[in-house]
Amino acid sequence: MAAGRVFTSSTFIRTLAFLLGINLVVAESPYQFFTWNITLGTISPMGVPQKAILINGDYPGPNINTTTNNxxxxxxxxxxxDPFLFSWHGFQQRKNSWQDGMSGTNCPIMPGTNFTYKFQAKDQIGSYYYFPSLGMQKASGGFGGIRINSRMYIPVPYDQPEDDxxxxxxxxxxxxxxxLESRLDKGRGIGNPVGVHINGQTGKESTELFVMKPSKTYRYRICNIGIKVTLNFRIQGHNMLLVEMDGSHVVQNSYDSLDVHVGQCFSVLVTADKKPGAYQMMASTRFTKYDRSATGLIRYEGTKTPPSPDLPKAPVGWMWSLNQFESFEWNLTASAARPNPxxxxxxxxxxxTRTIKLHNSVGKVDGKNRYAINGKSFKESAVPLKLVEYYGIVDQYFKYDTIPDEPKTNDKSIVIEPIVIKAVYRDFVEIIFENPEKSVQSYHLDGYSFFAVGMGxxxxxxxxxxxxxxVDAVSRHTIQVYPNSWSAIMLTFDNAGMWNLRSEVWERSYLGQQIYVSVISPARSLRDEYNMPESELLCGPFAKLPKPEPYT
Incomplete structure (x- = not known):
C-alpha cells in the first residue's frame, strides 16, 4: 500500500468487488423529511386560554421517530x-455544529422566512428532544420528543416492548x-410557574394519554423539557425498570419514582401487570418552597374503571436524589449504536490533560441581576461566534479563554462579555461544576456526551x-449539581466545532450563565468537521460576503 494512504473498510469492499467483477452499489442511509410551520396559537392546559408556540398547530410538537444513522x-x-431557531438537545451533531441551532452557531430564521435543517443521527441511540433556543421562547412551547431506535441488527438488552x-x-x-424576557431585562425574575404539565396536559381534565394491554410491557421515554425545576416522575401502582438515559443503556434497576432534572431524559419499561383499570402518571416539583404537580391517565385496554384517588407521594430531600444518582451504572455489556460493548x-x-472548574454565581450589574461562571457573564455577540471564527475575524468580536480554569471564588465582581474557551482537539479533560448556592443547578454540553464520574x-x-x-459512570449529556455541592465529568474534546455549555435553568442561561467551547481540528479537514452548508443563513456583516474556501 502506498505510504500515507488511508485504506478504509469501505475502500476494501469496493476494491474486492472490482477485482471480482461485481457491480457494487453502496446505499446511503435513509432520509426522513419534515415540514414544520411555527405559529402562535391558543392552549388552555390550566383551564384559562393562553398563547403558546405551536408546530403545525400542535402543542407539544410532533415526535421525531428515527433510527441510528438516518x-x-x-x-x-x-x-x-420574532426570530426563531431550533436546537436539538442531546443530538451530538458529529462534525456539524452548523446545525446546532444556538445563537452562537447560527443566524436566526427571520419572521416570514424558512430554513432547512439537515443532520444525521450518527452513531446514536436513545431519547432526546428539540426546543426553541432564542430568548425565553422555550417557556412558551415549540418543543417535542426525539427517539433514535437501534438498527435492526444491533441487539438491545431487553425484549422489544409492545409500544413506545x-x-x-x-x-x-x-x-x-x-x-418573561421583559421581566428579566428589567432586572426582575420570572417568578414561580403556575403549574406543571405532562405532554401539555395538567390533569385538570381526566385526559387519557396512553393505553396498555394487560400483561404487556411498554417503553416510556421521560424528558424534563422545562426551564427551571427538577420534577419527580412516578406511575401509580407501577414500578419502572430503568433501561436508558441520555442515549446510554444502563444497568437495569427498578424504581418507584425518578428525579428528572432539567434537560435530562430517562427510558423505563413498565409492565401492565396490575388489576385492569386506570392509573395516574404524576410529575411534581422538587426542591422548591411551592408545590406544583400534574397527572396524566394511563388506562388498561378494555376497562373503564377510574383511577384510585390515593396518589403516590414524591420523596423528600436532595440526599434521596443524590443516592438515586449513585445507583445509576452504565451497561458495559450492551451494544450501543455500533455492535461493540x-x-x-x-x-x-x-x-x-486539563482540569476546568466552573463556579456559578449571581450578582448585580448596573442594579440588575446577572448570572455568571467564574466571574464572567455571557454576552451575546452581534453575529454568531461560529461565523466570526470561520471567517477569521475573531479579534473584532471576542477573545479566547477570558475565564480562568481555576475560579477566584473570593472575587464577587461580574464582567459581561462573550465567553469562549479554546479546547485542544482530542484532549481528555475533567470539568468540575461548583454550586455554592441553595438551589439545584443543571448543566448541558451540546455536541458531546460525557462521563458523570462523581458528586460531593x-x-x-x-x-x-x-x-x-x-469504571461504569453513565455517558450522558446533562448533569445536575446539588446545593453547596460539586459535580465532576470527563470527556474527550473530539467533536470539532463551536459548542454551547449552559445552565439548563433558562433564566440563568438568558442572563449569562453559559459559555461556548471552540474545538478546532488542526488538520482543517472534512475528516474532522463539515464545511459550512450551502444553505447556511448569513447575517450582519457576512450577509453579502462570499463563503470561505471549503475544507478538503
Missing part, C-alpha cells in the same frame, strides 16, 4: 413576529416569552477524585 431534513417556516411512548414534562407559565472505552485509564458536598479538591466512579 438523515433528518426539516424545513422550518417561521410565522412568528414519549412523556414530556415541564413547568407552565401563562405569560408569553416576550413578557459500550464498556470497551476505558475512560478511567486515560490521563487527564462542599468545595471540590484533588482528594475528591478518590471517590470517582472510573
Amino acid at each position: 438523515n433528518i431534513v426539516i424545513n422550518v417556516f417561521n410565522n412568528l413576529d 411512548y414519549t412523556v414530556l414534562i415541564g413547568e407552565l407559565y401563562t405569560q408569553l416569552y416576550k413578557a 459500550q464498556g470497551s472505552y476505558h475512560y478511567g485509564s486515560i490521563n487527564i 458536598f462542599g468545595r471540590w479538591s484533588e482528594a475528591s477524585r478518590k471517590g470517582y466512579n472510573l
